[in-house]
Amino acid sequence: MRLLFLGLLAVSSAVFGQTNPEIFLMEVSNDLGEFKISNFRNITNNEGYDSQPSFSDNNTLLFAGTENGQTEIMSYYLKNNTTLRINKPTSGGEYSPQKFPNNNEIAAVRLDTTGLQRLYAYKNSTIEQGTSRILLNNLEVAYYAFHDNNRIIASVLGGNQLNLVIANLKTGEVMPYLENSGRSIHNIPNSTSVSYTAVNEDGNNDVFIVDIDDDKESYFVCQLPIGIEDHCWLNESILLLGSGARLYKYDFYGKQEWVEVANLSNYNISEISRITVSPNGKNIALVANINN
Template structure:
């Protein structure tokens, strides 16, 4: 959907269902302002899918592998895509794919021996990721060029995002009440973390509209949190008229003018 946000308004337009596909269709991320990546089911397997927004065209952009690809994201400053691959053997890892020539099937394992579950780029070399660790996820900071991995904190969540126009990354931790708290990590500075707010009960996902505003979905509604506002989640849009419910993952385009979300369609 297209979005237009002002201090007192949140307008939604051009809402459309871009997957219309049975199976798993989730984990959206914008490669740029005109192309959306997501993990989508094709022929019974999860692949890297791309939707060209202006052309209204959807296609698979990777050669099928022995496993399924998840959480596709473009490298910030190169024509490569990273995705989590879950092989049929149960081994899970982060791989790089050549965005310029994806059909050649070439890919490269990043961070050997690290079972990345969810991640976000901070820059071309560094990612912040939740790594599989027994019955929980643990947050790591990893350098893809040197393979240096720093264990940062345990019991993290799946929602990790670069904060626009800043040196910070947001991540979530599971608190004592089993709810998710959002923290900011200054990755270029002292690597200290700062508490931002708690996500609403039962919600795991968030993203950033700007350097000071967060957005999330709950049920069929969108909520906004302003770091310099009333310090509470405020309803800004009701999408029930579009026949959806149970919003989960959410992503905003680099220019802040488009929003993608994952939801169930009402029967």
């Protein structure tokens, strides 16, 4: 049965949170369930908005970063510690960059100075570097994840809340799926399923799983701690999230409760917001504030 949740969620036209966050990268191991981190570093160290990281492969991290006072699509290369801009500068700002699964294009949400918010595809090749084309002309995409090269599952603006849809980039078909969704949408490693968050009756976020290739039924996983909006997957059975300066995991094959695995307060950070894991599970990128 389709899961519908009704309620109100204040959503600005930008739908993007912190004003001066930084992106931090660390190596991670989880051998025999023992969570260890190393080589923790700030990879942006930049005035302005640096957030919304996503790994395009094990060596490349995309993110929305500030350059010359404007938010652009930035690409950080782990092997040589360099950062490059992907898109040609526009009058608007680019957010939520993600690589298409099976080509070199990069998708991103563009928020124009007119208030228009649309999903675009950007070329990432030496010949047409940074040129763009609009996707889904009439849909105000806020957050999304690719299911394959043609389909995304996305939270879109709908009045004063977000609503989840399944959209086909090739045909333009949009299937409404859920009202009052959250912003955290992720592919599950070694799986054809996607996880998403939905706002429950108490105003907190629940995590659900859906396989849009199968019956499109949703299955409840767990509730995120109060006030937490984001999650990600370390592997096919372990979820991760950040709260304050700490990391927590939820293990399907363990206690099935949120357990603290790392305290990062010694790195002088706080207010972890977003978090993502490299495809091989060896690196974590997260967004946080630096304590003054």
